[in-house]
Amino acid sequence: xxxxxxxxxxxxxxxxxxxxxxxxxxxxxxxxxxxxxxxxxxxxxxxxxxxxxxxxxxxxxxxxxxxxxxxxxxxxx
Ligand code: HEM
Numbered sequence: 001x002x003x004x005x006x007x008x009x010x011x012x013x014x015x016x017x018x019x020x021x022x023x024x025x026x027x028x029x030x031x032x033x034x035x036x037x038x039x040x041x042x043x044x045x046x047x048x049x050x051x052x053x054x055x056x057x058x059x060x061x062x063x064x065x066x067x068x069x070x071x072x073x074x075x076x077x
Contacts, residue, residue, distance in 0.1 A: 006070065006077050007030075010033065011030075
C-alpha cells in the first residue's frame, strides 16, 4: 500500500463533518488535524467511539487504522 497521507487517506473522510466540529477545529485543515491528532484518534477509536457521535455511524476500522498509521508515520500531508 502506498504511504498514507492526509490528502489521500484522511481528509476525504473527515471533510463532511467539518461544519459540526468547526467550533473547535477544521477537520479539512491539515494543520488543525495534525495539531489535534492524538485527541482525534482517542475519540474515533473508543469503544463505543465518542466521535462521530450518534446517530452518525462510527468510522470503519479501515479508516481508524489508516488514521493510526498516519500518526505513526509522522502525519504526512
Ligand atoms: C456530526 C458529527 C459531529 C458532531 C455533531 C460533533 C459534536 C461534538 C461535540 C458536541 C463535542 C463536545 C462534547 C463532547 O466531547 O462530546 C465534540 C468533541 C470532539 N469532537 Fe466532535 N462532532 C462530530 C464529528 C467529529 C469527528 C468526525 C471527529 C474526528 C474525526 C470529531 C472529533 C472531536 C474531538 C477530538 C472532540 C474533543 C475536543 C476537545 O477535547 O477539545 N468530531 N464533538
